[in-house]
Amino acid sequence: MNARANAVVNAVVERPREYLTFRLGEEEYGIDILKVQEIRGYEQPTRIANAPSFIKGVVNLRGVIVPIVDMRLKFGLGSAEYNDFTVVIILNLGARVVGMVVDSVSDVMELSPEQIRDTPEIDSVVDSSYITGLGTLNDRMLILIAIEKLMGTAEMALA
Amino acid sequence: MSDTHTSESSGDVFDLSQFHGVFYEEAGENLTSMEALLLETDESNADDESLNAIFRCAHSIKGGAATFGFQDVADLTHVMETLLDRLRRRELAITSGMIDTLLESGDVLKHLLASRQSGTDAGIDCTELVARIGAFAHGTVAAAPAAVAVAPAAPVAASLTEAPAGAIASPVAAPLAPGERVLEIAIGPLDQPRFADNVVELFGEIPGLGTIEPTDDGKPDASQTRHFRVVSTVTDSDLLDLFSFHVSREQVSIREVGAATTAVAAPVAPQVAAPDPAQEADQTFGLFEDLPVPVAVEVRTPDAVVVAAPKAEAPRAADRAAPASANLESSTIRVPTEKVDQLINLVGEMVITQAMLAQTGRGLDAVVHQAMATALTDLERNTRLLQEAVMAIRMIPMTAVFNRFPRMLRDLSGRLGKKLELHTIGEDTELDKGLIEKITDPLTHLVRNSADHGIEMPADRIAAGKPEHGTVTLAAAHQGGSIVIEVRDDGRGLNRAKLLAKARERGLSVSDSMSDTEVYGLIFAPGFSTAAEVTDVSGRGVGMDVVKRNITSLGGSVEIDSVEGQGMRVSVRLPLTLAIMDGMSVGVADETYIVPLASVVESIHMTASDVKSVGGTGRVVEVRNEYLPLIRLDELFDVPRSVEHNGGIMIVVEAEGGRIALLVDDLIGQHQVVVKNLEANYRKVPGVSGATILGDGRVALILDVSWLIRRVRH
Numbered sequence: 072m073n074a075r076a077n078a079v080v081n082a083v084v085e086r087p088r089e090y091l092t093f094r095l096g097e098e099e100y101g102i103d104i105l106k107v108q109e110i111r112g113y114e115q116p117t118r119i120a121n122a123p124s125f126i127k128g129v130v131n132l133r134g135v136i137v138p139i140v141d142m143r144l145k146f147g148l149g150s151a152e153y154n155d156f157t158v159v160i161i162l163n164l165g166a167r168v169v170g171m172v173v174d175s176v177s178d179v180m181e182l183s184p185e186q187i188r189d190t191p192e193i194d195s196v197v198d199s200s201y202i203t204g205l206g207t208l209n210d211r212m213l214i215l216i217a218i219e220k221l222m223g224t225a226e227m228a229l230a
Numbered sequence: 231m232s233d234t235h236t237s238e239s240s241g242d243v244f245d246l247s248q249f250h251g252v253f254y255e256e257a258g259e260n261l262t263s264m265e266a267l268l269l270e271t272d273e274s275n276a277d278d279e280s281l282n283a284i285f286r287c288a289h290s291i292k293g294g295a296a297t298f299g300f301q302d303v304a305d306l307t308h309v310m311e312t313l314l315d316r317l318r319r320r321e322l323a324i325t326s327g328m329i330d331t332l333l334e335s336g337d338v339l340k341h342l343l344a345s346r347q348s349g350t351d352a353g354i355d356c357t358e359l360v361a362r363i364g365a366f367a368h369g370t371v372a373a374a375p376a377a378v379a380v381a382p383a384a385p386v387a388a389s390l391t392e393a394p395a396g397a398i399a400s401p402v403a404a405p406l407a408p409g410e411r412v413l414e415i416a417i418g419p420l421d422q423p424r425f426a427d428n429v430v431e432l433f434g435e436i437p438g439l440g441t442i443e444p445t446d447d448g449k450p451d452a453s454q455t456r457h458f459r460v461v462s463t464v465t466d467s468d469l470l471d472l473f474s475f476h477v478s479r480e481q482v483s484i485r486e487v488g489a490a491t492t493a494v495a496a497p498v499a500p501q502v503a504a505p506d507p508a509q510e511a512d513q514t515f516g517l518f519e520d521l522p523v524p525v526a527v528e529v530r531t532p533d534a535v536v537v538a539a540p541k542a543e544a545p546r547a548a549d550r551a552a553p554a555s556a557n558l559e560s561s562t563i564r565v566p567t568e569k570v571d572q573l574i575n576l577v578g579e580m581v582i583t584q585a586m587l588a589q590t591g592r593g594l595d596a597v598v599h600q601a602m603a604t605a606l607t608d609l610e611r612n613t614r615l616l617q618e619a620v621m622a623i624r625m626i627p628m629t630a631v632f633n634r635f636p637r638m639l640r641d642l643s644g645r646l647g648k649k650l651e652l653h654t655i656g657e658d659t660e661l662d663k664g665l666i667e668k669i670t671d672p673l674t675h676l677v678r679n680s681a682d683h684g685i686e687m688p689a690d691r692i693a694a695g696k697p698e699h700g701t702v703t704l705a706a707a708h709q710g711g712s713i714v715i716e717v718r719d720d721g722r723g724l725n726r727a728k729l730l731a732k733a734r735e736r737g738l739s740v741s742d743s744m745s746d747t748e749v750y751g752l753i754f755a756p757g758f759s760t761a762a763e764v765t766d767v768s769g770r771g772v773g774m775d776v777v778k779r780n781i782t783s784l785g786g787s788v789e790i791d792s793v794e795g796q797g798m799r800v801s802v803r804l805p806l807t808l809a810i811m812d813g814m815s816v817g818v819a820d821e822t823y824i825v826p827l828a829s830v831v832e833s834i835h836m837t838a839s840d841v842k843s844v845g846g847t848g849r850v851v852e853v854r855n856e857y858l859p860l861i862r863l864d865e866l867f868d869v870p871r872s873v874e875h876n877g878g879i880m881i882v883v884e885a886e887g888g889r890i891a892l893l894v895d896d897l898i899g900q901h902q903v904v905v906k907n908l909e910a911n912y913r914k915v916p917g918v919s920g921a922t923i924l925g926d927g928r929v930a931l932i933l934d935v936s937w938l939i940r941r942v943r944h
Contacts, residue, residue: 117929118821119915120867129912131923134579138912167911230913 087183090206092213093160093173096148100173101180101206101213108163110176113153123228130170132161138229140222141172146197164219169229171218180213182206187215253294254347255564257303257339260287262633265336269636273326281318284332288314291339303342306356306363310335313367328366333637335359410440410463414485417477418455426456426477439464567663570623577613577620578810578904584613585925617902621807625660628706628715631670632657635677635704642681649688649698650681655705661713662807668784669715669804672777676717676800677702679774684721684798694795696720712786712828713806718799724750724792747887750790750798754778782936785919787886813903813922815930816881816894819869822930823894824903824922829935831882831889833897838876851891853882859942862893866917866938885936888943892933905932917941 090101116128116139125144129136139159143151159170187204197214201221206213222229264287267280292307310332316322341354417426433442440462450456462469466484473482591599591606632654643650661669685691685700692698703718726749733740733752740752753774781788785805792798805811805828812827834853841849841860850857860880864871881892903922908915908931919934 115928117921117931119912119918119931120869121916129908129921129929131927131929134575134582134906134923136906136908136911136921136929169911228913 087181089179089181090213090215091160091179092177093158094175094177095143095146095173096150098148099177099211099213101182101215102160102162102218104179106162106164106218108161108168111159111161111170112155113157113159113172126228127172132168132170135168137161137168137170139170139172140227140229143172143174145227162218162222164222167222167229169222180206180208182208182213182215250298250347252564253298254343257291257294257343260291261336261340261343263287265333265637266633268329268332268336269640271324271329273324273329276317276324278318281314281324285311285314285318300342300346302354302356303339303346306335306339306342306360309360309363309367313363316367322367322369331359331362331366335363410461412487413460413462413466413469414445414487415442415458415460415469416455416483416485417458417473417481418450419453420450420456420477420481426450426458430458433460570620573620574624577617581613581617581902581904582923582925582927584609586927589925614902617810621662621810622660624663624807626663626666627657628659628661628666628713629657630666631673632704632706634670634674635702638674638677639681639702642678646682647687648681648685648700650685651699651701653701653703655703656707657704659706659708659713660806661706661804665784665804665807668780669802672780672802673704673715673717675774675777676802677704680717680719680721680798680800684719684723686722708806709803712803715802715804716799717802718797720797723794723796723798724753724790725794726750729753747789747791750792751887753790754788782886789887810902811905811932812900813932814881814900815898815924816863816879816892817896817898818863818867818894819871819875821867821869822898822924822928823863823867824930824932825881825883825892826919826932826935827900829883829885831884833879833881836877836880836893840880851880853880853891856889858882858889858891860891860893861938861942864893864895883935883938885939888939890939890942892938903930903932 089104091104091107092099092101094100114130116130118128119126119138122128125141127139127141129138131137141151142148153172156175157172158174158176159172160176162169162171186208187206190199190202190205193199197216201217201224203215203217206215221227264284267284267287271280271284288307288310292304292311295301295303295307313322313328313332317324317328338354338356338359342356345351345354420426430442430444433439440460442458442460442462444456445459446457460469469484470482588606588610591603594602596603635654636652639650639652642648680702681700685702686694686696688698691700701720703716705716705718707714726746729749729752730740730742730744733755736755738752738755740749754777755775778788781802781804787803789801789803790798791801813824814827814830814833815822815824832853836851840851842851842857843849849860849862851860852858863869864875875895878893878895879897881894881897882889883892905920906922906929908918908921915931917934917937918931919937920932921929922932924930
């Protein structure tokens with residue numbers, strides 16, 4: 072009975088999961104697709120005084136006020152230019168809705184557990200505790216981020 | 231109701247639980263009005279109207295409770311009803327002991343209903359209370375046992391059984407009781423003739439409704455229609471409401487073939503001829519309220535009002551104001567708050583869309599697109615009206631708050647040994663429901679404070695040459711876009727010297743040159759134990775600072791005024807609603823901000839030379855012989871500028887008793903803005919109270935003027 076229950080749990084855990092992949096500079100990141108509400112073009116947000124530089128301000132998303140975070144500024148990657156290709160991923164994190172500016176969205180990918188490797192201890196601007204693993208697909212490497220956890224930190228100054 | 235048509239056994243096991251919510255709400259209202267009426271009752275000269283009204287309240291609760299099988303509630307209301315029935319028949323004289331017991335019963339009922347509602351066991355034993363009420367009811371008059379014995383047999387509107395028993399056998403021949411009518415009712419065409427039997431069954435299940443019998447030997451006619459003869463006092467529409475449990479309204483036709491002479495001949499004239507006008511009106515009320523209400527919407531028909539009207543004109547009616555207000559409720563509907571809020575949100579979105587359209591429309595050629603321009607103007611007007619109408623739904627009168635205070639003062643006067651009177655003014659003033667809920671606690675605190683610390687003991691009052699009764703006055707009135715609620719008392723007032731001394735003792739920075747308002751404001755200081763020491767009355771010392779904080783968080787303000795020995799007045803000023811605000815939009819470089827119009831005093835053109843500096847960095851500006859601190863919005867909010875800007879517009883704003891001047895580039899306009907919350911997805915931003923969406927879809931931040939003024943002070 073117990074063994075069967077465990078088998079069921081394992082089956083759930085080991086089911087391949089889908090990730091939305093996006094680019095920040097030269098790096099490619101992946102987040103759980105279930106956290107993504109929609110993807111929009113970039114529009115000039117209303118600036119919030121005295122907020123950290125990576126918080127670009129707030130926008131009106133069909134009547135709801137949503138903060139916009141520029142991940143390129145946050146991670147110090149890429150040139151943080153805003154052009155027609157700049158994309159905002161609207162994340163629905165349960166308690167709150169947050170927009171995330173990235174260079175571009177690549178695609179949605181399915182990764183099975185054996186394609187995900189542990190993150191080595193490295194010194195980077197991204198705290199490794201928010202990286203759930205490194206996904207490999209042919210010769211591409213995806214940095215998988217626990218986005219809800221990251222956005223919830225005091226460092227992001229969102230709450 | 232359509233589901234009942236499909237169920238085979240719908241007539242037998244009718245699920246009543248769906249009406250529980252309505253019952254709880256109605257019972258709650260009945261308890262509230264019963265309490266209010268009891269408190270108004272003068273023991274020496276109780277008038278019939280109030281006694282009847284109190285009886286009706288208990289009676290309605292009992293009817294509902296019995297229908298739903300809430301035995302404890304029904305038992306308690308039953309003995310209350312017995313007592314009240316004897317009181318209104320003048321078989322007993324009301325005493326203050328009875329009033330207290332009835333009030334206590336009301337409290338117990340509230341608990342019983344609350345525990346029923348939450349599905350928990352109240353664990354309240356009412357046996358003693360029931361016995362006590364019973365003792366009152368049996369009390370002095372010998373005829374009492376008979377009344378008690380009859381009542382259980384006829385749980386609802388016992389008076390209806392006055393209709394002779396023979397009425398059931400031969401309704402036409404039997405004399406009709408006042409108000410009764412003989413009706414021929416045809417139900418059909420029916421796919422399933424047995425639905426008509428369900429109607430008969432349902433009719434029979436409701437006590438006191440009257441009689442129904444088939445005139446067609448139980449067989450449908452050629453067009454599958456059944457015919458019945460009904461003797462009842464109920465109006466046609468009430469019957470239709472009842473029948474619509476089983477058959478659709480279109481299938482029912484009602485024809486009146488006879489009626490009791492008094493009711494038909496002079497339905498509106500004073501019914502002096504009727505045996506007991508009050509009692510008859512009571513039948514109508516009682517019946518109506520005993521019906522299971524088919525939906526959460528209660529619409530009392532004009533018929534019911536017509537029958538009730540003679541009651542008000544009956545010669546014995548001493549107080550005519552009360553029945554009028556009872557009738558006012560007849561055309562209300564109950565709607566869950568979420569539905570209204572959803573509507574308000576949608577209208578808010580629509581206002582924004584309309585503003586966007588209007589902005590786009592302005593770019594069009596007025597000649598070519600004349601029809602479009604006209605339509606846009608119409609849209610703008612209709613949207614505004616719609617918004618006002620929708621906002622008005624949420625507005626409820628202050629009565630909702632004021633109602634709780636008579637009881638509180640009655641209890642307090644007992645506990646404190648003081649004589650207290652409550653006056654209320656402007657209880658019809660309307661306020662947003664959300665605000666009403668939030669203002670109740672602060673007001674309760676203020677009233678308790680007045681009764682506890684303000685009003686003196688009766689002996690002291692007489693010694694001071696004041697009437698023995700202390701008066702607490704609650705007044706509400708609209709002033710511009712706000713509501714002002716005052717709590718006044720004619721007690722001992724505040725002592726300026728003592729307050730100052732107390733403040734020094736606490737280490738607060740005060741000076742003798744402070745204005746009275748500032749000195750009185752000290753009692754709002756955190757940790758400043760209020761009147762407790764200052765007026766030598768022991769108190770809980772629950773912070774007035776909490777009161778102030780609660781009111782400020784609602785966007786309101788509070789002020790104190792007092793004359794020593796004469797009393798004090800606390801004025802609470804609140805916005806009418808939290809969802810919509812009149813705002814002035816101002817431009818700073820390329821950004822737009824909203825200043826709440828309520829705090830704007832004036833705006834003045836300014837040149838750089840008007841600004842004087844104090845101590846190097848502090849800047850002031852002279853406005854009407856007064857130097858005001860100047861805040862440059864562009865500096866405060868770090869607004870990026872491509873070109874240097876000189877001059878601009880100075881907006882003088884006022885909040886929390888202080889004034890400052892804000893420097894902006896230009897004024898854009900005034901409009902109503904829908905206030906959006908920044909914290910929902912982001913967080914609190916200093917200096918910003920919220921955000922709104924402009925006509926072009928962009929977000930603009932709303933300035934928190936109180937915060938700006940506090941910032942200058944510190």
